[in-house]
Amino acid sequence: MSAPGLPVSRFASFSVEGRPGYGLITEAGVIHLSRRFAGEWPTLREVVADNAFGRLLDTAAGLPADFPVEAIAYEIPVPAPEKIICVGVNFPDRNEEYKDGQAAPANPSLFVRFPRSFTGHGQPLIRPPESPQLDYEGEIAIVVGKGGRRIAEKDALDHVAALSLANEGTIRDWVRHAKFNVTQGKNFDRSGAIGPWLVPYTDEGQLADIALQTRVNGEVRQSDRTSRMIFSFRRIINYISTFTTLVPGDVILTGTPTGAGARFDPPVWLKPGDVVEVEADGIGVLRNTVADEG
Incomplete structure (x- = not known):
């Protein structure tokens, strides 16, 4: 897969010299916007809550880079989101993996993750000592810009502020530690990643048919398109907002294609030194290595 160029507007959260900040990633380097707008x-x-991407772009126009991209350490793009909600089983081939003879469900399967369970682009995914079964799940992430409750499908995309990528890293045996829930296996510290940046949402065409691919050490493991999702972006927002109020900065992970390591025979788990890349048209590449905890 070769995405057709990088998006022009790439807003990243990062730390530089140990200090948190955010800025615009350009071909020349990083324009340090939080240095200029930290008070506002x-x-x-x-920025998401105020829909201020346009103002930031206007300010950044013509400014030189403050430092090279190599000087920053990427963080998850939206710091301390109130909610990270994940959609399971949202591609047809993924549903067939379960081999239970059941058709696709009528409603999305959902679970939550905590911000601490994710790390940023370029940082290692952490394999915990409790299990070697660290797996990958490449996904499109949408960030809520305008909050709401019981949002109609026809209005749902008006509530999207930006897009990003996620590797919804999972400790497979820990999602089976109890009868009904997957929370444990989905929330080990720094087992997943979100990033590298936020790409502001512009129109529905930006979401309609995104090519999504996950590679491990250069080998394609997952590949599909958002046009094939069982539940559309509109339906996901509508359904989630039925039972909980969405607020600016909430992050929704919209499901992974078939091809995770658990589906190989025998399963193929991530190990230290592996490189995992999640790539999507119009968004970019989220790249992480793998390391053991401690």
Whole structure:
């Protein structure tokens, strides 16, 4: 897969010389926007809430880079989101993996993750000592810009502020530690990643048919398109907002294609030194290595 160029507007959260910040990633380097707007928008979460991407772009126009991209350590793009909600089984081939003879469900399967369970682009995914079964799941992430409850499908995309990528890293045996829930296996510290940046949402065409691919050490493991999702972006927002109020900065992970390591025979788990890349048209590449905890 070769995405057709990088998006022009790439807003990243990062740390530089140990200090958190955010800025615009350009071909020349990083324009340090939080240095200029910390009083008005301390983090990208406040930028999302105020729909201020346009103002930031206007300010950045013509400014030189403040430092090279190599000087920053990427963080998850939206710091301290109130909610990270994940959609399971949202591609047809993924549903067939379960071999239970059941058709696709009528409603999305959902679970939550905590911000601490994710790390940023370029940082290692952490394999915990409790299990070697660290797996990957490449996904499109959408960030809520305008909050709401019981949002109609026809209005749902008006509530999207930005897009990003996620590797919804999972400790497979820990999602079976109890009868009904998967929370444990989905929330080990730094087992997944979100990033590298936020790409502002512009129109429905930006979401309609995104090519999504996951590679491990250069080998394609997952590949599908958002046009094939069982539950559309509109339906996901509508359904989630039925039972919980969405607020600016909430992150929704919209499901992974078939091809995770658990589906190989025998399963193929991530190990230290592996490189995992999640790539999507119009968004970019989220790249992480793998390391053991401690």
